[in-house]
Amino acid sequence: MPGVEGFIYPNEIELQWSVLIVIYPFLTGLVAGAFILASLERVFNVAAVRPTYRLALLTALAFLIVAPLPLQMHLGHPERSFEMMITPHTDSAMAMFGFVYLWYLMGVLVLEIWFDYRLYLVQTWKASTGVRRWFYGALTLWSDDVSPEALRLDDRLGRIITIVGIPSAFLLHGYVGFIFGSVKANPWWSTPLMPVVFLFSAIVSGIAIVMLLYMALSWRRGTRIDMVCLDTIARYLFYAFVIDFSLETLDLIHRIYEAGDSFGALDFMVKTRLFVSHIVVQICLGTIAPILMLAAVQLVRFNDVARRRIYAVAGTLTLIGIFAMRWNVVIGGQLFSKSLLGYTTYKMGFATREGLLPAIVIMLLPFAILAVLLKVLPPWSDKEQLSGHEA
Amino acid sequence: MDQNRRAFLKQSTRYVLLTGAATVAWEYIVAGAPEQAPNYRIADHWWGMTIDVDACIGSGNCVRACKEENNVPLEDGYFRTWVERYRVDPADPEHPLVDSPNGGYDGFPQIDNPGGRFKTFFVPKMCNHCADSPCTQVCPVGATFDSPDGVVLVDKERCVGCRYCVQACPYGCRFIDPRTHTADKCTLCYHRITQGLTTACAEVCPTGARKLVDFKDPKDPVHEFLRTHRIHVLKPELATGAKVYYNGLDGAVR
Ligand code: SF4
Ligand code: SF4
Numbered sequence: 001m002p003g004v005e006g007f008i009y010p011n012e013i014e015l016q017w018s019v020l021i022v023i024y025p026f027l028t029g030l031v032a033g034a035f036i037l038a039s040l041e042r043v044f045n046v047a048a049v050r051p052t053y054r055l056a057l058l059t060a061l062a063f064l065i066v067a068p069l070p071l072q073m074h075l076g077h078p079e080r081s082f083e084m085m086i087t088p089h090t091d092s093a094m095a096m097f098g099f100v101y102l103w104y105l106m107g108v109l110v111l112e113i114w115f116d117y118r119l120y121l122v123q124t125w126k127a128s129t130g131v132r133r134w135f136y137g138a139l140t141l142w143s144d145d146v147s148p149e150a151l152r153l154d155d156r157l158g159r160i161i162t163i164v165g166i167p168s169a170f171l172l173h174g175y176v177g178f179i180f181g182s183v184k185a186n187p188w189w190s191t192p193l194m195p196v197v198f199l200f201s202a203i204v205s206g207i208a209i210v211m212l213l214y215m216a217l218s219w220r221r222g223t224r225i226d227m228v229c230l231d232t233i234a235r236y237l238f239y240a241f242v243i244d245f246s247l248e249t250l251d252l253i254h255r256i257y258e259a260g261d262s263f264g265a266l267d268f269m270v271k272t273r274l275f276v277s278h279i280v281v282q283i284c285l286g287t288i289a290p291i292l293m294l295a296a297v298q299l300v301r302f303n304d305v306a307r308r309r310i311y312a313v314a315g316t317l318t319l320i321g322i323f324a325m326r327w328n329v330v331i332g333g334q335l336f337s338k339s340l341l342g343y344t345t346y347k348m349g350f351a352t353r354e355g356l357l358p359a360i361v362i363m364l365l366p367f368a369i370l371a372v373l374l375k376v377l378p379p380w381s382d383k384e385q386l387s388g389h390e391a
Numbered sequence: 392m393d394q395n396r397r398a399f400l401k402q403s404t405r406y407v408l409l410t411g412a413a414t415v416a417w418e419y420i421v422a423g424a425p426e427q428a429p430n431y432r433i434a435d436h437w438w439g440m441t442i443d444v445d446a447c448i449g450s451g452n453c454v455r456a457c458k459e460e461n462n463v464p465l466e467d468g469y470f471r472t473w474v475e476r477y478r479v480d481p482a483d484p485e486h487p488l489v490d491s492p493n494g495g496y497d498g499f500p501q502i503d504n505p506g507g508r509f510k511t512f513f514v515p516k517m518c519n520h521c522a523d524s525p526c527t528q529v530c531p532v533g534a535t536f537d538s539p540d541g542v543v544l545v546d547k548e549r550c551v552g553c554r555y556c557v558q559a560c561p562y563g564c565r566f567i568d569p570r571t572h573t574a575d576k577c578t579l580c581y582h583r584i585t586q587g588l589t590t591a592c593a594e595v596c597p598t599g600a601r602k603l604v605d606f607k608d609p610k611d612p613v614h615e616f617l618r619t620h621r622i623h624v625l626k627p628e629l630a631t632g633a634k635v636y637y638n639g640l641d642g643a644v645r
Binding site for chain 1: 467468469470473475487488489490491493494516525527528529530531532533549550551552553554555557558559560561562563564565566567571572573629645
């Protein structure tokens with residue numbers, strides 16, 4: 001059989017979870033990470049990151065809107081997916097998707113953004129005419145109370161939601177890791193560390209994307225980048241990355257040291273089929289390189305331009321590394337037979353339903369949505385550049 | 392005692408939660424054809440299978456009969472049951488050579504065994520109808536369910552084709568039917584056994600290596616068989632409660 005080495009069970013010829021399932025944890029990771037970055041300002045009063053507060057929230061929303069899409073497209077019967085909501089099968093991690101997702105979307109993100117933008121929405125509603133007036137009126141739910149007490153209440157509620165939101169973000173991504181970690185049939189996935197590793201890599205990727213977006217948007221708008229803010233974000237990225245890397249290394253060392261019955265198969269895989277994506281891309285390029293770059297900034301005084309360049313490269317490498325991590329988990333976990341006696345290969349289509357093309361479209365979609373969100377709910381006003389919630 | 396209570400609680404919760412799925416499924420499978428099986432009482436049975444590895448000659452009759460009986464796609468990659476051939480070097484039992492050309496559908500080509508060095512034998516495989524089935528556990532819509540008489544079934548009308556169950560089955564027993572885009576696997580010929588017949592694979596086996604058994608039937612010879620043979624299940628470390636019992640299973644089998 002082409003692409004197959006050793007013995008795989010006869011039903012294992014077809015790979016079950018495709019590149020779309022790689023994208024799914026990648027997107028939800030960005031959501032959770034961006035939200036946690038936003039919370040830093042709101043809950044922990046890290047004032048330095050205020051310029052990216054709203055941007056982080058909108059980024060989280062844009063990615064969250066797209067997150068169910070790859071799952072949906074992957075189903076054999078997308079038209080029945082609603083069943084997951086009405087037949088809650090509490091045994092199943094996947095069945096909880098709808099609840100976790102809806103809770104996070106409606107209960108946390110949308111509410112928080114709404115409270116945060118209410119003043120802006122009311123002001124825009126009152127100041128505009130025609131369709132625009134109607135549109136913003138609808139967004140305020142036709143309530144125009146912007147008295148100081150009302151605004152104080154908004155702020156209080158926003159804060160409470162953020163506090164609820166942090167464990168929710170942990171839940172969202174921890175649960176995505178659980179989907180894999182709880183499959184005991186698969187030794188590559190089956191580890192209780194999986195949800196934790198997923199969570200920290202989520203934080204890393206979310207911080208990286210907000211950092212890159214902030215730089216890109218400032219550049220496009222021709223505004224000055226707040227270097228204190230950028231440095232602070234980069235520092236958080238560094239810390240989160242170090243924790244993430246330690247956890248993954250711990251997992252690796254544990255596997256090597258324990259050398260269970262599956263070790264031979266996994267070891268073979270990492271040395272052959274996953275060598276490039278795991279060792280080269282994920283670990284060397286996507287983890288060690290950005291960590292060293294971010295560490296260098298902590299140790300050496302670079303000037304502003306140099307720091308910005310380093311952050312841009314480190315951020316991009318980080319995203320590539322985290323994507324590779326998702327790839328290596330999802331695809332890597334399917335390349336070896338459950339007989340532990342053979343290996344197969346993943347052949348990705350191009351313009352097929354689960355091919356490369358839909359994958360690229362899904363990955364670009366959140367940016368399009370973000371562009372619209374930035375228009376409707378600008379995170380900055382003309383006076384203040386990309387400013388925070390105290391507009 | 393504790394174990395029983397836990398199992399009972401788990402079971403009853405599952406029934407309550409799954410009533411929706413189960414009702415649909417029962418109407419479909421059992422209630423839909425009551426006149427053919429007037430005396431079948433679900434509560435009286437607990438199905439499983441025994442496979443005697445020493446008796447299997449790798450004829451592939453069972454594979455062909457299963458595909459024919461259950462309208463399984465004929466191509467490679469879709470099997471409700473298949474047969475594996477093992478060649479074990481006694482000096483290196485951890486690294487057996489295994490093949491299963493087209494699941495054993497066409498039988499097995501001769502291979503040489505220089506100086507009779509290898510131990511060679513056949514192992515038929517199928518869904519183990521696990522009592523604690525990981526596939527049932529993960530299904531997000533309850534399309535995969537345990538029948539009260541111990542058979543793990545898939546309701547094709549409900550399955551959303553998410554493939555989580557395929558990932559969760561440690562034995563590679565499941566596949567996605569390319570025609571319906573839903574999960575498929577051995578049903579233990581449920582349509583036959585509820586009418587008092589045996590499974591298609593057991594019926595055609597020339598050596599009687601496969602036997603359908605009813606653990607709740609005190610007269611079933613399985614009880615004697617289990618007592619007098621060295622019985623194994625596949626991957627016991629995964630605690631799936633597999634109900635396909637192998638006699639003469641070599642430690643090299645995965
Ligand atoms: S053998 Fe696989 S498909 Fe069959 S019940 Fe067990 S886990 Fe499910
Ligand atoms: S593929 Fe179908 S039977 Fe399997 S877990 Fe998904 S919905 Fe359930």
